[in-house]
Amino acid sequence: MNVENHPVVSREEWLVARKEHLRHEKAFTRERDRLSAERRGLPWVKIDKDYHFQGPNGELKLNDLFGRHSQLVIYHFMFAKDWEQGCTGCSFLSDHIDGANQHLAHHDVAVVAVSHAPFSEFQAFKRRMGWKFDWVSSEGCDFNYDFGVCARAEAVAEGNATYNYEKTDSVEEEMPGLSVFYRNDQGEIFHTYSTYARGLDILVGAYNYLDLTPKGRNEDEIMEWVRHHDRYDGATKSGCCHGD
Template sequence: MSKHEQPQAAPEVVDRDRFEAALAEQVAAEKEVTRHNDRVAASRRRLPMVEVADYVFTGPRGPVRLTELFGDHYLLVVQNVMFAPDWKEGCPSCTWAVDNLPADMGRLADEGIAFAMISQAPIDKLEAYRRERGWEHLWVSSAGTSYHHDWGWTRPDGQGGEGPLPGYSYYLRKDGTPYLTYATTARGTEAVLPVAQFMDRTVYGRQQDWEDSPEGWPQYPTYG
């Protein structure tokens, strides 16, 4: 069975009043989540920051410093895309995450935020994969730098196997110096994945095997 085949299992059918009452209860619970998220966001804005070396990456046209990724902006979001030096293509889940980016990235620029992607693979592999996927985002290689190891974007051997991790780094450029203000990985990345958020709100959710769903709800391996 695939996600394109409609499951037999479905929610209980009730009258309009019962549905409205159940929905109101759910909305009240979700408002609490929203308020808690607001408190977490307020705490995030009060985090300290740490200076980051002005790494020299390799871009499509040659060396690119971290500070140059900001362009004319003082804010920068970096997507750390899993693509190890010996891989033939990017990680499927990271690829899906890049495909989730806004269709109009100018909306980020309108808010004074620059965007770039960084991976360990050599630039020729990144450029080939970028063209294959039809992405227009700036993608630079950290090969030849210690960036991935310095900031934990590659697991050291012995911590679940050496390899890259997915996630986002948020930077501020102040007086010409880059600072890291926030970073997130694993499920912390989900907040910026709109397709995942849409899926969560459908009756069957993401249909992944870790979800707590009613009996008979379709579920598939998360990374299948």
């Protein structure tokens, strides 16, 4: 974005423009609060299916992913079988999880990443990235398909594949998303929310910083400039990996 010819005014003129923009910001904040309340008011779906996952100590059920919490946020991380490293965009988002998790873990929220690849295949990448959050495999169960981040081959062939609640012609092997669950005192689990595509923007704190700057996100395509955090110039390099 070219910012060189941007209007330059007096402090007094700037304050007039800034106060008008503040009025719009406050309206947006109120609308965001209303939308968040509407989201919390969405109906729930009871989970009766027996999903199973693989973690560091063997098989886990969906119930196990909650730990001691009643609320569970699952990030559907794009990492398929035989990939050597995870999706760059998913990694960008995941760089924000550990900081938030220090607080969420003390406010009745568990955050877990789930990928379709076998558990052993993404351990080296997790170590490389230095992440601490829980990350498990959904290999061998329908979880990724049921929650909209993988499409079955027959659906793709028939043109019935969907992503973000719409039919799409651009389904990939793995797609990103986030799903939220609630567990009541009786141990029943409910699916309360899922979001995909631009709905994930809110989780990327770096974008919120960029949105405050003169050049904004300064990208022609979403995340086209983003690299794994150890692949930027000046970062410590390791071996060549899939997807760069």
